[in-house]
Amino acid sequence: MSSSGWGGPGNEPQGGPGQQGSGQPGGPYGTPSPGWQSPPPRRGRSWALLAVAFSCVLALLLVVGGGITYLALRQNADESSVATGSPSTSTTEDVSPSDDASPDEEVPPTPEKSETSSFEVVVPYDPPTGTVDELWDVMADNPLSEGSLPALSTCELPATPTEPDDAELQAVLDAASTCLNQVWATASSDRGLPWTSPEIVVYHHPDVPKEATCSDGFAADFPRVCNLDSTIYWPDGYGTGRDLEDAADVPAAYLWDLSYLYMNTVTWNSSLAVYYGTMSTQLEETDDERHDEAWRRYNLQNQCLASAASMQVPSAAEPSKQLRDILTSPDTWEAGQPPKTITPENRALWIQRGFEADGDLSACNTWTADLEQVT
Numbered sequence: 418m419s420s421s422g423w424g425g426p427g428n429e430p431q432g433g434p435g436q437q438g439s440g441q442p443g444g445p446y447g448t449p450s451p452g453w454q455s456p457p458p459r460r461g462r463s464w465a466l467l468a469v470a471f472s473c474v475l476a477l478l479l480v481v482g483g484g485i486t487y488l489a490l491r492q493n494a495d496e497s498s499v500a501t502g503s504p505s506t507s508t509t510e511d512v513s514p515s516d517d518a519s520p521d522e523e524v525p526p527t528p529e530k531s532e533t534s535s536f537e538v539v540v541p542y543d544p545p546t547g548t549v550d551e552l553w554d555v556m557a558d559n560p561l562s563e564g565s566l567p568a569l570s571t572c573e574l575p576a577t578p579t580e581p582d583d584a585e586l587q588a589v590l591d592a593a594s595t596c597l598n599q600v601w602a603t604a605s606s607d608r609g610l611p612w613t614s615p616e617i618v619v620y621h622h623p624d625v626p627k628e629a630t631c632s633d634g635f636a637a638d639f640p641r642v643c644n645l646d647s648t649i650y651w652p653d654g655y656g657t658g659r660d661l662e663d664a665a666d667v668p669a670a671y672l673w674d675l676s677y678l679y680m681n682t683v684t685w686n687s688s689l690a691v692y693y694g695t696m697s698t699q700l701e702e703t704d705d706e707r708h709d710e711a712w713r714r715y716n717l718q719n720q721c722l723a724s725a726a727s728m729q730v731p732s733a734a735e736p737s738k739q740l741r742d743i744l745t746s747p748d749t750w751e752a753g754q755p756p757k758t759i760t761p762e763n764r765a766l767w768i769q770r771g772f773e774a775d776g777d778l779s780a781c782n783t784w785t786a787d788l789e790q791v792t
Contacts, residue, residue, distance in 0.1 A: 535551060535554070536559040539692070540691065544691050549700055549704075549707070552696035552699075553784065555692050556693060559687075559689065560610055561604070561610075561689065561778055562782050563778055565776040567729065568730075569596060570731070573592060574668035574672060575589055575668065576668065577667045578667065579659055579661060579664055579667055581656075581658075581667075586619050586651070590671060591617060592668075593668070593671050594675060597672070597675060601679065610687050617651055617675075619653055620650055620651070620652065621652070629646065629650060631650075635652075637654060638652065642682065644685045649675075655674075656671055656674060657674050661739075663737075666739065668734070669740075670740060672734060672735075673736040673740065676723045677720070683722070697715075710788070713783075713792070714783040714786070715783075716759065717763065718783040721767040721771035722771060722778070724744075724772045725776060728776075745772065749761070750765065759791075760792050763791060766790065767790075
């Protein structure tokens with residue numbers, strides 16, 4: 418089978434289904450957070466899409482060692498930036514909440530910070546302090562846990578064949594990135610959160626671009642999100658759209674793929690990855706059961722938010738009903754390998770909640786959900 422889509426047996430970028438939670442190769446840049454999950458095993462189905470659809474879960478790339486100095490300098494340079502409106506690694510510009518709204522559209526009010534929340538933007542070299550319960554409360558009550566994502570009035574995705582050449586692949590990814598940047602730049606600007614839009618670089622594995630700041634973790638069958646240089650390095654053979662039968666569904670499939678990868682950027686820019694990583698480290702040392710529960714809540718929330726963001730575009734650009742039906746079916750999923758397990762029913766549940774959220778961020782708040790919904 419081709420190395421496309423969300424991976425599958427034999428196509429995992431770092432470890433197979435029996436190595437869940439093993440993470441990406443380490444090194445001075447891009448060491449993964451405790452939130453990394455390798456692709457869960459799939460159920461046996463005849464259609465190739467079931468082997469690739471949405472089975473890789475968030476690889477948050479927290480920086481350690483030599484990367485901290487680089488990040489510190491970058492953070493100081495970017496501290497005043499709240500949003501960028503187009504893919505870029507070198508420039509930023511403010512995007513007002515109304516940049517993509519028509520004159521008749523009502524712009525949602527800027528969410529106010531909760532009086533009980535202790536959230537503030539932090540960085541990995543100066544992580545938050547607090548008990549597990551306090552950090553848990555921040556995960557449940559922060560600027561990205563309430564309010565709505567903006568609905569875009571336009572999102573133009575170019576026609577793309579099931580096996581695009583480099584130029585066609587770059588074009589559809591750049592177009593999808595422009596749409597997702599508008600969603601998350603506006604959502605971040607509304608909340609006073611920093612946002613730096615990632616650039617998408619198509620490359621031929623194993624010929625990793627020499628300019629890449631991240632030095633490891635590159636694979637032929639999964640994109641490498643490098644937060645240090647705000648770039649998603651996309652191997653040319655990757656994409657759920659390659660396993661679709663109808664070429665008309667292909668552009669939105671790439672939007673879908675990219676929406677999930679964007680959650681890496683969202684949690685990094687907003688610093689929620691740092692809050693989660695700090696809490697997870699404490700739990701790993703004190704409470705294995707709650708540590709695994711937090712991992713499930715974090716992963717399910719990001720699956721839900723990615724689904725929600727992918728639907729904030731005009732209907733012609735959103736993931737097809739065919740793809741949504743597959744992703745929201747428990748029959749598509751298996752639980753995974755202990756202790757990193759999520760029931761197929763709950764995985765499908767939170768993906769569906771995202772698709773049906775109409776941009777409502779609170780619909781994806783797994784941190785306040787009943788335990789049986791995050792098992």
